[in-house]
Amino acid sequence: MAIFDSPARVFLAATALRLIFLVYGGWQDAHSTVKYTDIDYMVFTDAARYVAKGESPYTRDTYRYTPLLAWMLLPTAWEGATPWSTLTFAFGKALFALSDVLAGWLVVQLLVRCYQFPVERALRYVSAVWLWNPMVANISTRGSSEGLLGVLVAALLWATLTKKPVLAGLILGLAVHFKIYPFIYGVSILWWWDAERDGSVTTGSGLLSKALGFITPSRVKFTVAALASFVALNLVMYLQHGQPFLHHTFFHHLTRIDHRHNFSPYSTLLYLSAAGGAETRFEALAFLPQLILVVVALPLVLAKKSLTTTMLAQTFTFVTFNKVCTSQYFLWYLILLPFYLPSSSLIRKPALGISAAILWIAGQALWLHQGYNLEFLGLSSFVPGLFLAGLFFFAVNVWILGIIVRDGGDGAGEITTALK
Amino acid sequence: MKRRITFIQSVNASFDPEQAVLTTSSLSVRDIDAAREDRITVGLDELPEELRAVLEQSHELHLRWASERSFDAVVPFSSRVSPGLHVHYTPLGSESSSEALCTLLRTIVAPSKDAQYKNCSKQEDAFITPPLLSTRFGSSAALQYYTRLPSIQPLVKYIHNTVCDQSRTGGRECHTRADALLSADSVDIDYDSTSHALTVSGLWASSPTGGWTDKFQRPASADDQVEFGLLGAEAGLEPEEIKMGGLLAVVGEDEKLKPTMFSFPSRHQSLTEPSSYTVSFASPTGLHPTMSISMPRSSLKRPTAPDDTTCGLHTYLTLPSVIFGDQYQLATTDPLFLESHNLLALQALAGEMDLEAPDWVVQRWGSNWLFELATPPELEETANTPDSSNWTATIPLHLRYLPPSETGHRTAYIPWPVVFWACTSEDSTKMSVNPFDRTHLGWDSLFGPRTLFYQLQPTGDRLVEEIDVPVLRLEGEEGYFQGKYIELGTCAVISLGFIWVLWRLARVAWSSGVGSKPVETAHDKKE
Numbered sequence: 010m011a012i013f014d015s016p017a018r019v020f021l022a023a024t025a026l027r028l029i030f031l032v033y034g035g036w037q038d039a040h041s042t043v044k045y046t047d048i049d050y051m052v053f054t055d056a057a058r059y060v061a062k063g064e065s066p067y068t069r070d071t072y073r074y075t076p077l078l079a080w081m082l083l084p085t086a087w088e089g090a091t092p093w094s095t096l097t098f099a100f101g102k103a104l105f106a107l108s109d110v111l112a113g114w115l116v117v118q119l120l121v122r123c124y125q126f127p128v129e130r131a132l133r134y135v136s137a138v139w140l141w142n143p144m145v146a147n148i149s150t151r152g153s154s155e156g157l158l159g160v161l162v163a164a165l166l167w168a169t170l171t172k173k174p175v176l177a178g179l180i181l182g183l184a185v186h187f188k189i190y191p192f193i194y195g196v197s198i199l200w201w202w203d204a205e206r207d208g209s210v211t212t213g214s215g216l217l218s219k220a221l222g223f224i225t226p227s228r229v230k231f232t233v234a235a236l237a238s239f240v241a242l243n244l245v246m247y248l249q250h251g252q253p254f255l256h257h258t259f260f261h262h263l264t265r266i267d268h269r270h271n272f273s274p275y276s277t278l279l280y281l282s283a284a285g286g287a288e289t290r291f292e293a294l295a296f297l298p299q300l301i302l303v304v305v306a307l308p309l310v311l312a313k314k315s316l317t318t319t320m321l322a323q324t325f326t327f328v329t330f331n332k333v334c335t336s337q338y339f340l341w342y343l344i345l346l347p348f349y350l351p352s353s354s355l356i357r358k359p360a361l362g363i364s365a366a367i368l369w370i371a372g373q374a375l376w377l378h379q380g381y382n383l384e385f386l387g388l389s390s391f392v393p394g395l396f397l398a399g400l401f402f403f404a405v406n407v408w409i410l411g412i413i414v415r416d417g418g419d420g421a422g423e424i425t426t427a428l429k
Numbered sequence: 430m431k432r433r434i435t436f437i438q439s440v441n442a443s444f445d446p447e448q449a450v451l452t453t454s455s456l457s458v459r460d461i462d463a464a465r466e467d468r469i470t471v472g473l474d475e476l477p478e479e480l481r482a483v484l485e486q487s488h489e490l491h492l493r494w495a496s497e498r499s500f501d502a503v504v505p506f507s508s509r510v511s512p513g514l515h516v517h518y519t520p521l522g523s524e525s526s527s528e529a530l531c532t533l534l535r536t537i538v539a540p541s542k543d544a545q546y547k548n549c550s551k552q553e554d555a556f557i558t559p560p561l562l563s564t565r566f567g568s569s570a571a572l573q574y575y576t577r578l579p580s581i582q583p584l585v586k587y588i589h590n591t592v593c594d595q596s597r598t599g600g601r602e603c604h605t606r607a608d609a610l611l612s613a614d615s616v617d618i619d620y621d622s623t624s625h626a627l628t629v630s631g632l633w634a635s636s637p638t639g640g641w642t643d644k645f646q647r648p649a650s651a652d653d654q655v656e657f658g659l660l661g662a663e664a665g666l667e668p669e670e671i672k673m674g675g676l677l678a679v680v681g682e683d684e685k686l687k688p689t690m691f692s693f694p695s696r697h698q699s700l701t702e703p704s705s706y707t708v709s710f711a712s713p714t715g716l717h718p719t720m721s722i723s724m725p726r727s728s729l730k731r732p733t734a735p736d737d738t739t740c741g742l743h744t745y746l747t748l749p750s751v752i753f754g755d756q757y758q759l760a761t762t763d764p765l766f767l768e769s770h771n772l773l774a775l776q777a778l779a780g781e782m783d784l785e786a787p788d789w790v791v792q793r794w795g796s797n798w799l800f801e802l803a804t805p806p807e808l809e810e811t812a813n814t815p816d817s818s819n820w821t822a823t824i825p826l827h828l829r830y831l832p833p834s835e836t837g838h839r840t841a842y843i844p845w846p847v848v849f850w851a852c853t854s855e856d857s858t859k860m861s862v863n864p865f866d867r868t869h870l871g872w873d874s875l876f877g878p879r880t881l882f883y884q885l886q887p888t889g890d891r892l893v894e895e896i897d898v899p900v901l902r903l904e905g906e907e908g909y910f911q912g913k914y915i916e917l918g919t920c921a922v923i924s925l926g927f928i929w930v931l932w933r934l935a936r937v938a939w940s941s942g943v944g945s946k947p948v949e950t951a952h953d954k955k956e
Contacts, residue, residue, distance in 0.1 A: 389837030418937030
């Protein structure tokens with residue numbers, strides 16, 4: 010296809026797609042009671058309006074994000090006449106959409122520079138998964154901030170794979186400040202960045218020299234930069250907004266009950282135990298399988314074989330084993346797919362890939378059907394419907410995860426040649 | 430103690446002088462077809478110690494109870510509240526917070542085990558703060574509470590056990606009068622620290638079969654008084670006035686019934702044309718029920734209020750904690766949303782606004798919402814066919830999660846909201862000269878003191894909607910649906926998943942270590 014010969018055309022098309030979505034969204038908002046704009050975007054813009062008035066963004070209920078987000082969206086709070094106010098209102102969406110395109114561009118750069126992909130092949134994969142994916146364009150133009158996470162993760166990878174430890178650390182600190190989960194990437198990157206990748210060769214093989222050998226300049230720079238940016242950002246926000254900042258951005262996620270139905274295999278159990286009906290406190294240990302895999306086992310076994318596949322497996326595991334899971338979480342691993350898919354057994358063996366896709370979609374469909382029965386028909390579908398659907402979806406995800414792990418062990422998504 | 434009995438006869442009701450006979454010691458009525466209000470005012474020192482303790486901590490305390498039965502509200506008793514018990518309370522000192530009121534409430538509500546009753550140990554727990562739109566009028570209490578209360582049996586029992594025991598008028602009459610409240614359509618209890626008196630009013634909107642037959646004795650003590658009135662009401666000369674005429678007497682003082690005629694401004698007015706509404710939830714309600722308020726279009730004529738007033742159709746919702754509105758969704762100014770629901774604006778809201786919490790975590794009783802409703806565009810008088818279709822306003826709401834149950838469902842009881850016209854005027858009419866004035870209804874304080882209210886009539890067998898809330902189904906020892914299966918099942922599946930991923934990782938580590946050089950050939954034959 011000729012269009013993939015030219016990066017300019019691919020990115021123009023991606024931008025045009027988002028522009029169309031933006032304009033259409035504005036039209037739908039103005040002409041239908043079913044709004045295109047995401048409810049979360051109303052939360053962000055309300056918060057931005059409070060900030061513009063010199064108040065705390067946490068004055069808005071359910072604003073559970075860093076104040077940075079409200080500050081970034083300050084232009085949406087600018088008052089103006091009708092055409093002007095429509096434009097300012099869309100500022101945040103445009104920003105998220107732009108971040109999307111930038112994230113895609115970074116991934117293409119990495120595939121070409123570090124993975125030796127021909128430009129055309131890189132564009133093909135990134136377009137299919139991300140740039141031209143209508144779901145991605147839809148989510149960011151509806152005003153969901155997940156698009157920002159995409160660009161942060163892509164930038165983190167870019168800085169890492171092009172060996173810029175300080176920049177990578179700074180980006181990681183920012184990403185964790187934004188949304189806690191990217192801290193999992195820190196572990197993989199640290200383990201991956203050994204002396205060999207720094208270009209020096211380890212001397213000696215004693216335990217002490219191995220331990221000392223672990224401390225490489227890059228690892229130190231990366232860690233210090235990450236901690237510095239994370240601490241600095243939180244300190245600034247804490248000084249600005251005090252306890253509400255800490256509560257809404259971080260502690261809320263530790264104390265929330267999460268009794269409402271969602272894709273997580275834990276959701277029925279959490280409802281049961283929140284209502285005081287559980288005999289054991291098994292869910293209190295839910296973080297153990299999740300964190301053991303994500304923070305210890307996956308990075309340790311896979312990170313040096315394939316960093317991007319490890320990060321994908323980590324994200325996949327984090328989402329699959331999490332106590333809450335909604336569809337926006339699925340976006341988290343989408344940005345990492347272009348690195349993994351080209352050499353994965355899901356593509357090499359179409360039967361396997363298609364089976365995985367069908368099972369995953371079937372898991373979703375089963376759950377959504379039960380969810381619809383509950384939410385809209387008022388049927389009591391918690392047990393066995395939602396309960397079993399949640400466990401089945403979990404099983405499918407775990408099976409796919411097993412495939413990713415095996416591929417990662419085989420070096421899928423690994424850099425073939427070291428960067429000059 | 431002061432007692433006031435008022436019978437209100439409709440204009441076309443028959444009356445024969447023989448039906449009300451006054452002697453020096455008593456007044457007897459026979460077969461009177463009328464609405465009736467009994468009001469008893471008791472001094473603080475005449476009350477039992479337990480009740481006095483609560484009142485002495487109160488700056489003001491107003492209880493409003495309305496039956497779940499539908500009833501016709503007659504002038505001058507035309508104001509309404511949603512069925513259930515409403516408590517409006519202002520403590521005397523801001524720091525005083527005792528458990529006495531909560532204990533009293535629990536006694537007079539006597540909730541059953543299954544009732545979604547929001548208990549309080551201190552009033553800050555379960556009470557909400559009404560919106561302070563009109564503090565300058567001082568017409569709103571500081572704290573407010575509501576609970577469903579289909580019958581006031583426990584309140585009557587409380588009166589039997591405490592007030593009657595101490596009553597100087599003797600036990601039997603006190604018991605009879607308390608029992609009479611059981612058939613009342615609405616009951617008001619008022620106390621404020623300036624008057625130091627407790628007033629209990631019962632309203633019966635219509636007479637029992639065969640009419641009222643009763644005998645009112647002259648009080649035994651000279652401090653006590655029994656006032657009697659047999660009246661009819663009609664519109665006054667001014668639009669804000671009510672004119673009443675009939676017979677009055679003070680039992681034991683007056684020798685004969687005195688004919689009388691008087692008029693006064695009244696904030697609660699009646700609509701000249703019959704007007705009604707019904708409330709329903711579209712089925713299936715799911716977790717996001719939508720409340721529909723339907724009115725025949727013919728009901729929606731602007732009331733005959735003074736010309737200089739601005740009138741708006743309003744509804745005031747009393748939502749128990751299980752059901753709630755999203756304030757951000759409902760406070761929108763988006764004309765598309767408002768038009769599609771026939772709403773004009775959300776005017777006021779108060780109470781529990783949490784969008785995420787399950788019901789068992791919420792401590793406060795719920796929330797109140799005042800909406801201004803849209804009215805159909807004025808039809809040309811020349812329109813040849815009268816439009817008989819209904820005009821419906823809808824309010825999208827959401828349900829909270831309730832605790833698990835054996836059936837997988839629980840019932841939520843949603844009282845019908847009140848629907849009324851509010852006409853505000855700049856005029857300086859003083860409404861409080863009205864001997865039948867009624868305030869502290871929750872919604873009245875959201876308007877200025879000169880506002881005239883015209884209630885629409887709720888028509889239905891029962892003014893409470895029941896919603897089936899789906900919950901987690903948990904059976905006892907015998908059933909399939911047990912908590913331990915959920916616990917074990919979740920635990921087993923997560924553990925298996927965890928072990929599977931670890932096993933996959935172990936195989937990778939086994940064949941190629943944890944280093945950076947993957948062994949190319951290791952897995953080919955296994956795939």
